[in-house]
Amino acid sequence: MDIDDLARRVAAADRRALARAITLVESARDDHRQQALALLEALPRDRQALRIGLSGTPGVGKSTFIESFGMMLVGRGLRVAVLAVDPSSSRSGGSILGDKTRMDRLARAPNAFIRPSPSQTHLGGVARRSREAVALCEAAGFDVILIETVGVGQSETVVAEMADAFLLLLAPAGGDELQGVKRGIMEIADLILVNKADGDLKSAAVRTCADYAGALRLLRKRPQDPQGFPRAMLVSALHDSGLADVWDVLNELISWRKENGHWAGTRAAQARYWFGQDVRNALLAQLETPQARQALDDLAAQVGQGALSPASAADRFLAQLPAAPRSK
Numbered sequence: 001m002d003i004d005d006l007a008r009r010v011a012a013a014d015r016r017a018l019a020r021a022i023t024l025v026e027s028a029r030d031d032h033r034q035q036a037l038a039l040l041e042a043l044p045r046d047r048q049a050l051r052i053g054l055s056g057t058p059g060v061g062k063s064t065f066i067e068s069f070g071m072m073l074v075g076r077g078l079r080v081a082v083l084a085v086d087p088s089s090s091r092s093g094g095s096i097l098g099d100k101t102r103m104d105r106l107a108r109a110p111n112a113f114i115r116p117s118p119s120q121t122h123l124g125g126v127a128r129r130s131r132e133a134v135a136l137c138e139a140a141g142f143d144v145i146l147i148e149t150v151g152v153g154q155s156e157t158v159v160a161e162m163a164d165a166f167l168l169l170l171a172p173a174g175g176d177e178l179q180g181v182k183r184g185i186m187e188i189a190d191l192i193l194v195n196k197a198d199g200d201l202k203s204a205a206v207r208t209c210a211d212y213a214g215a216l217r218l219l220r221k222r223p224q225d226p227q228g229f230p231r232a233m234l235v236s237a238l239h240d241s242g243l244a245d246v247w248d249v250l251n252e253l254i255s256w257r258k259e260n261g262h263w264a265g266t267r268a269a270q271a272r273y274w275f276g277q278d279v280r281n282a283l284l285a286q287l288e289t290p291q292a293r294q295a296l297d298d299l300a301a302q303v304g305q306g307a308l309s310p311a312s313a314a315d316r317f318l319a320q321l322p323a324a325p326r327s328k
Helices: 005-013 015-026 029-042 064-075 104-106 129-137 200-217 243-259 263-289 290-304 312-320
Strands: 050-056 080-086 112-118 145-148 163-168 191-194 231-234
Touching: 005 015, 005 029, 015 029, 015 112, 015 129, 029 129, 029 200, 050 064, 050 243, 064 080, 064 104, 064 145, 064 243, 080 129, 104 112, 104 243, 112 129, 129 145, 163 243, 191 200, 200 231, 231 243, 243 263, 263 290, 290 312
Parallel strands: 050 145, 050 163, 080 112, 080 145, 163 191, 191 231
Antiparallel strands: none
């Protein structure tokens, strides 16, 4: 594979090259990993897109919202990339990857790009290489990148470490309307969007939005938030209602953060976070070598027989790991 040629084609907004590049960075093969790192180093770094993370429980209408929101942005002359993460089966390891089917209008738009990826049991609601896929889409010149998480509940906070703004979609009349005001996903949301505010659910959506708006005022104010944020809003993705207001509010928020230095500070903090994650992943990869697996199995057998305590066995195993080489 000619990495320099692939990097040039990605930078020239070649959709097939972008798809191939994302496949490369998602590969678990060692040789592909080295090629992926070389590709990332060869890409231009002076392009920045607005990264928007989006989450919500299954059935809340994430795909419908993304398609309607994306079509609105494309209609305004913006280039939109969608990185959707599908849950992987813990038994077979497979994923459906059906987001292009659910977003058929956006998938056909010339200025849109949709890439579904399997979570591969990676925790946090995003795929392991989603951050690098974001970097590829930025290098390809997209203006807005929508990062859709798996959508399983309160623990999907990793997406905030790669997004400039985070949207949480909620459905009206979903039970205890304030149960989500807990530490976790609610605390990182910039906008809470109560979807399906139409038809028979309109009145329930208005009540739900009012409940969350009141609850948000009780949360501790974050330094990166201007007055009035985080905010709860009503939308109907099915009828394209409220989408323009969401875009206007997002621009207001991002402009304030840029003017007050929070944009650059957040991106720097995110880069440091992912550096630490890559170091942790590299250390964990040492446990997957045949020698390490054999040592683990031997020590686990002794723990199971009661010959060693778990803590002693873990200490003995760590003592066997080779020390990382030090640069001179």
